[in-house]
Amino acid sequence: MSTMGWHPTHAHLRAVTLGFGLLLVGIVLGRIDLVVLATPLLLVALAGAASRPRVVPAVAATGGSLAVHEGEDLLWSATVEDLPPGGVVAAHHPGQRWLEVEPADGLLVPEEGGVARVGIGLRPVRWGRRTLGAPAVTAYDAWAAWRWVADRPQPLRLTVLPTKEQVDTTAPAPHPNGLVGQERAGRPGEGTEFAKVRPFEPGDRLRRIHWAASARSGTLHVTATHADEDAHVVLLVDAVNDVGASEGITGARSSMDLAVRAAAVLAEHFLRRGDRVGLRVFGDWRVSFLPSSSGRHQLRRLLDTLALVEPGTARGEEALAARQGLGAGTLAILLSPLIEPASTQQVAMLTSAGIDVVVVDTLPAELASGAGPGSTPEERLAWRLRMLQRRVERDRMASLGIPVVTWAGPHSIDRVLRDLTRRSSTPRMVRR
Known part of the structure; x- marks a missing residue:
C-alpha cells in the first residue's frame, strides 16, 4: 500500500492553471472571448477538485x-x-x-x-x-x-x-550395476526381458514353468530372464566458454544453450529408465558437482543446478578435472563445444581409466562451418584456424574409439549407446 495518497495529475494542473490564467487575463483586458475559453476549463477543474478521493487504495x-x-x-x-x-x-x-x-x-x-x-x-x-x-x-x-x-x-x-523434450529411444546404457531400473543386466535374474528356456532347477518359481517345452521334453523347463538393473550416468557440462549468440528458446542458440538443454533431455531420459544420474559442471565456480541419484526429485535437483550455470566464471585445468569420483563402468557424457583444448585431454584421461565416454558436440552448426565471431579479418582468420584444429581433435578422438556426435535432438546418441552396450561385453585393458 502506498502512503503518499492521491496527487493531482498533470492534466488537472493544466486545466486549473490555464483556466484561471485565461479568466484573469480576460477580466483585466476586457476580453470576453478569453473568458468564454476559460469557462469549460474551470468547470472541469472544479469538478476534478470536488471528486478528489478520500480513501487510499x-x-x-x-x-x-x-x-x-x-x-x-x-x-x-x-x-x-x-x-x-x-x-x-x-x-x-x-x-x-x-x-x-x-x-x-x-x-x-x-x-x-x-x-x-x-x-x-x-x-x-x-x-x-x-x-x-x-x-x-x-x-x-x-x-x-x-x-x-x-x-x-x-x-x-x-x-x-531448461526445457526438456520427450525421448522415446530404447537404447540401453552400458554397464548396468545397480538394483533397480530398466537396463538389461549381464547376468540372469528376475526381470522382464526373455533370455532362454532351460531345465527346471531347485528355487525356480512355478510361474516360470514353460509348459510347451516341458510337454515336449518330458521334463520341467522354465523361462529364464535377464535381471533389470540400473546404470550410473554422469553428465559433464563444459561451461568454460559460451560460444555464439543466444536469442532465447525461439531464436539462435549458443553452445551453452545447447549444452544445458541437452543435459536436461538426457537427465530425464535416464532417470525415467530408473538409472542413477549425476552432474558435474566445469567452468562455473558456483556449480561444480551434484551426486548421482535416481527418481523424480533428482531430476528437479538437476534442472535447478543447470539453471544456475554461469559460463566462464572459473577457468584452468582444475575446472576440467573430470575424473574425480568416477570409476570404471560409469557412462560419462561430455557436453562441450570442444573449444577449450583441456576438454579433449580430459576425455583421453577418462577413457584410459575404463570409463565409457560419449562426447556430445554442442557448437552451433553455423559456427562450426567456419563463419565464426569476429569483427576484424585477423579475428576471423584465428577462428578458422581454431576450427581446423578442432576438426583434427575430433578425428583423433574418433580414431581412439571415442564416439563424438553433434547434438541434433534427443536421438543424437541413440546409436552410440547401442554400440557401447555391445562393446561393453568385450574385455579391454585399462590404466590403474
Whole structure:
C-alpha cells in the first residue's frame, strides 16, 4: 500500500492553471472571448477538485519465488481495492532481457464495485535465475484529475528451468550395476526381458514353468530372464566458454544453450529408465558437482543446478578435472563445444581409466562451418584456424574409439549407446 495518497495529475494542473490564467487575463483586458475559453476549463477543474478521493487504495500482487520452464507462460496479477467510482487502474511491466511481456504497452482496467483486477502475461525464453522488476500500478479517479501510485510490489524471483523434450529411444546404457531400473543386466535374474528356456532347477518359481517345452521334453523347463538393473550416468557440462549468440528458446542458440538443454533431455531420459544420474559442471565456480541419484526429485535437483550455470566464471585445468569420483563402468557424457583444448585431454584421461565416454558436440552448426565471431579479418582468420584444429581433435578422438556426435535432438546418441552396450561385453585393458 502506498502512503503518499492521491496527487493531482498533470492534466488537472493544466486545466486549473490555464483556466484561471485565461479568466484573469480576460477580466483585466476586457476580453470576453478569453473568458468564454476559460469557462469549460474551470468547470472541469472544479469538478476534478470536488471528486478528489478520500480513501487510499490497497493493492495485493503476486510475489515470491516461482519455478517455470523455458517458454512456459505465467501470469502476474494484482488486485486493487477501495477505488473511487468510475476509476481505472493502469499497469505496465518494464520488461527485461529474456522475458516476453503481454501486453507490452500495459493495460487499463476499470473498477467494478471498487475493485480492479489486473493481469500481465510473462514468458521467460531462456533458462537461468533472475529477479523480475515489479510492474508499475497507478489508479485514477473518474475525471483523471487525481492519481495514486502504488509502492512497487515485492519482486518476482524466477527459476527458469531448461526445457526438456520427450525421448522415446530404447537404447540401453552400458554397464548396468545397480538394483533397480530398466537396463538389461549381464547376468540372469528376475526381470522382464526373455533370455532362454532351460531345465527346471531347485528355487525356480512355478510361474516360470514353460509348459510347451516341458510337454515336449518330458521334463520341467522354465523361462529364464535377464535381471533389470540400473546404470550410473554422469553428465559433464563444459561451461568454460559460451560460444555464439543466444536469442532465447525461439531464436539462435549458443553452445551453452545447447549444452544445458541437452543435459536436461538426457537427465530425464535416464532417470525415467530408473538409472542413477549425476552432474558435474566445469567452468562455473558456483556449480561444480551434484551426486548421482535416481527418481523424480533428482531430476528437479538437476534442472535447478543447470539453471544456475554461469559460463566462464572459473577457468584452468582444475575446472576440467573430470575424473574425480568416477570409476570404471560409469557412462560419462561430455557436453562441450570442444573449444577449450583441456576438454579433449580430459576425455583421453577418462577413457584410459575404463570409463565409457560419449562426447556430445554442442557448437552451433553455423559456427562450426567456419563463419565464426569476429569483427576484424585477423579475428576471423584465428577462428578458422581454431576450427581446423578442432576438426583434427575430433578425428583423433574418433580414431581412439571415442564416439563424438553433434547434438541434433534427443536421438543424437541413440546409436552410440547401442554400440557401447555391445562393446561393453568385450574385455579391454585399462590404466590403474
